[in-house]
Amino acid sequence: MDALQYLAQGLGIALQPINILFAFIGCLLGTLVGVLPGIGPISGVALLIPVTATMTSGLPQADAATSSIILLAGVYYGAMYGGSTTAILINTPGENSSVCTCLDGYQMAKQGRAGVALAICAIASFVAGIIATIGLLFMAKPLSEVALRFGPADQFSLMILGLCALSSLAGKSQVKAFIMTILGLILATVGVDPISGVARMTFGYPELYSGIEFLTLAVGMFALGEVFKTIITRDYAEGEPIRVGSIIPSKQDMKDSWASILRGSALGFFQGLIPGCGATLCSFMAYTTEKKFSKNRANFGKGAIQGVAAPEAANNGAAGGAMIPLLTLGIPGTGTTAVLMGALIMFNITPGPLLFQERPQVVWGLIASMIVGNVMLLILNLPLVKVFAKVIETPPKYLIPGILAISVFGVYAVQLSLFNLLLMVGSGVAAYYLAKNDYPIAPLVLSLILGPMIENNLRRAVNLYNGDYSRFLTEPISLTFLVIAVLWVAIPQVMKLRGRRLEEVIG
Amino acid sequence: MGFDRYASILFIALGVALFFYSQTLTSSFTGTSIGPKELPLFLAVALVITAVINLVAALQVKSPGGKKGLDHWKFLIMVGLLLLYVFLLEPLGYVISTFLFLMAAFQTMERGGYLKSALIAGAFSGGIYLLYVKVALGVLPGLPFGD
Numbered sequence: 001m002d003a004l005q006y007l008a009q010g011l012g013i014a015l016q017p018i019n020i021l022f023a024f025i026g027c028l029l030g031t032l033v034g035v036l037p038g039i040g041p042i043s044g045v046a047l048l049i050p051v052t053a054t055m056t057s058g059l060p061q062a063d064a065a066t067s068s069i070i071l072l073a074g075v076y077y078g079a080m081y082g083g084s085t086t087a088i089l090i091n092t093p094g095e096n097s098s099v100c101t102c103l104d105g106y107q108m109a110k111q112g113r114a115g116v117a118l119a120i121c122a123i124a125s126f127v128a129g130i131i132a133t134i135g136l137l138f139m140a141k142p143l144s145e146v147a148l149r150f151g152p153a154d155q156f157s158l159m160i161l162g163l164c165a166l167s168s169l170a171g172k173s174q175v176k177a178f179i180m181t182i183l184g185l186i187l188a189t190v191g192v193d194p195i196s197g198v199a200r201m202t203f204g205y206p207e208l209y210s211g212i213e214f215l216t217l218a219v220g221m222f223a224l225g226e227v228f229k230t231i232i233t234r235d236y237a238e239g240e241p242i243r244v245g246s247i248i249p250s251k252q253d254m255k256d257s258w259a260s261i262l263r264g265s266a267l268g269f270f271q272g273l274i275p276g277c278g279a280t281l282c283s284f285m286a287y288t289t290e291k292k293f294s295k296n297r298a299n300f301g302k303g304a305i306q307g308v309a310a311p312e313a314a315n316n317g318a319a320g321g322a323m324i325p326l327l328t329l330g331i332p333g334t335g336t337t338a339v340l341m342g343a344l345i346m347f348n349i350t351p352g353p354l355l356f357q358e359r360p361q362v363v364w365g366l367i368a369s370m371i372v373g374n375v376m377l378l379i380l381n382l383p384l385v386k387v388f389a390k391v392i393e394t395p396p397k398y399l400i401p402g403i404l405a406i407s408v409f410g411v412y413a414v415q416l417s418l419f420n421l422l423l424m425v426g427s428g429v430a431a432y433y434l435a436k437n438d439y440p441i442a443p444l445v446l447s448l449i450l451g452p453m454i455e456n457n458l459r460r461a462v463n464l465y466n467g468d469y470s471r472f473l474t475e476p477i478s479l480t481f482l483v484i485a486v487l488w489v490a491i492p493q494v495m496k497l498r499g500r501r502l503e504e505v506i507g
Numbered sequence: 508m509g510f511d512r513y514a515s516i517l518f519i520a521l522g523v524a525l526f527f528y529s530q531t532l533t534s535s536f537t538g539t540s541i542g543p544k545e546l547p548l549f550l551a552v553a554l555v556i557t558a559v560i561n562l563v564a565a566l567q568v569k570s571p572g573g574k575k576g577l578d579h580w581k582f583l584i585m586v587g588l589l590l591l592y593v594f595l596l597e598p599l600g601y602v603i604s605t606f607l608f609l610m611a612a613f614q615t616m617e618r619g620g621y622l623k624s625a626l627i628a629g630a631f632s633g634g635i636y637l638l639y640v641k642v643a644l645g646v647l648p649g650l651p652f653g654d
Binding site: 022023049054055057173178179181182183185186189195196198200201228231232233234250254319345357394395397398400401402404405408413416418421422429433434437439455458459 | 510511514518525528532533534538541542543545547550551553554557558560561564577578579580582585586589590592593594596597603605608611612613616617620626627631632639643645654
């Protein structure tokens with residue numbers, strides 16, 4: 001089969017010693033990122049971009065891109081593993097998608113079954129990761145071949161759909177999410193226009209001629225923003241971690257959880273395909289679904305093993321599923337994949353349908369490395385879970401300034417510019433206040449990345465159709481994407497209005 | 508919410524400013540294409556419209572009280588230290604500025620443990636410099652009195 005041939009090709013790349021090393025580093029750092037409070041997968045990936053750029057600077061560009069993205073993807077799904085450790089041991093989720101794991105995981109720990117809970121999380125994450133990778137393997141190429149037939153109008157409309165989807169699901173208020181999307185698109189126009197050579201919003205500053213650097217904003221808004229929030233809210237992981245004990249689940253434990261693992265994996269994977277459905281939402285839905293269909297519903301919240309297995313499988317399944325729209329369509333559906341996309345673009349690799357034709361070694365190397373990475377995570381997490389439990393006790397006194405120092409190092413090492421450091425600090429402060437008041441950051445970063453491509457496709461389409469804008473609505477694929485985008489935005493508003501009217505009638 | 512009102516007004520002002528700024532940009536060079544002016548113009552209008560909707564929504568909501576137990580002082584000190592660090596990075600070099608920043612930041616987070624803080628700060632700043640500059644041959648501001 002073609003897919004297996006590509007996988008073999010990819011394994012040839014993923015199993016090169018340097019890529020195995022990078023996958024290992026990514027998985028280890030990702031697990032630490034998931035375990036440590038004050039830093040999540042988005043900020044972890046953003047912080048590591050300049051570090052990986054430096055580590056791979058001696059390699060040819062394609063190899064540097066492959067190795068870097070293998071490391072960064074390892075951080076992404078590694079963080080999904082690591083987040084469950086603090087959720088189970090101290091009832092504090094290491095990152096957002098592990099919130100559900102606290103509900104039953106901590107209860108299991110109080111019953112002396114912390115080791116079993118951690119082991120089930122590791123196994124669930126492994127199974128979900130493998131299922132997602134198999135899905136990616138079989139769906140990626142056919143989807144990219146369909147996408148190759150898209151014209152510039154279709155590409156433009158698809159990106160608008162991606163922005164609308166993420167904005168609709170990104171936060172509590174759609175309007176605020178759209179404001180952030182528009183701000184991101186405005187920031188994307190800063191700099192010298194590559195087609196006309198006209199400087200836009202540079203105000204004579206040479207540092208702005210090449211535009212606002214994605215890396216600076218990503219590290220500032222995600223890493224610094226999160227750290228500032230931790231400092232202000234004193235959101236340190238406190239409390240003595242519960243003793244881990246035996247990490248070997250019994251036959252009964254496996255029998256009770258295998259179906260939840262498979263259901264969670266499938267649910268997470270398919271939801272992850274949808275832009276805007278991040279790992280957090282997927283894990284919540286998996287938990288709710290599992291509880292709804294369970295014969296022992298009353299046990300949920302009291303230490304039900306299914307309540308740990310399903311959300312953990314879902315969040316890793318979603319992480320894998322989210323790679324599909326990123327790699328095949330060039331549409332990142334979550335904040336983390338948006339940052340991964342930014343990383344790829346930094347290496348002059350543009351995700352999208354042409355990626356499979358022009359850079360097959362990057363994409364198949366990445367897909368194959370996800371299998372390698374998931375095996376590594378299972379090997380790392382089971383025996384090292386007690387070591388990771390110790391890491392939770394890192395004092396925030398040293399951790400928080402350390403993250404700030406790494407951020408400064410990372411951005412300066414790549415940009416060599418004080419202007420970018422000041423921009424990083426400023427964007428971190430802005431991100432804290434914006435996020436605190438429910439203005440989601442992910443749409444801004446996503447639109448900063450997609451902005452130049454949106455404008456480019458818009459210009460190409462308008463040139464191709466001789467200024468006839470109606471072609472965006474008459475081209476069937478473009479019309480379909482735009483209709484879906486409108487429905488995606490309108491349906492939640494309509495449902496909200498109907499809910500309010502119903503309240504008025506009842507009240 | 509208070510923040511929403513002020514933010515919306517700021518976004519409206521930004522949108523209006525961008526609208527007038529866009530008028531100064533060159534329009535398309537050919538009759539049928541989109542030039543550098545069109546997208547900023549469209550985005551300016553879109554920003555004003557969404558910000559007005561947000562402002563209307565914000566005016567209809569009562570502002571809740573501020574949350575207690577928030578450590579704004581520590582945050583402001585950390586931001587101040589970060590800015591000082593950025594400005595001193597090149598004059599003092601990476602090692603010294605990072606060491607000073609970390610010492611000050613550690614003490615801001617929690618007073619005490621000066622020796623341990625100094626050891627960790629020294630190990631971090633020296634370690635990163637040695638690894639990155641001497642091993643990986645990267646570029647960071649050197650010591651002010653030469654290497």
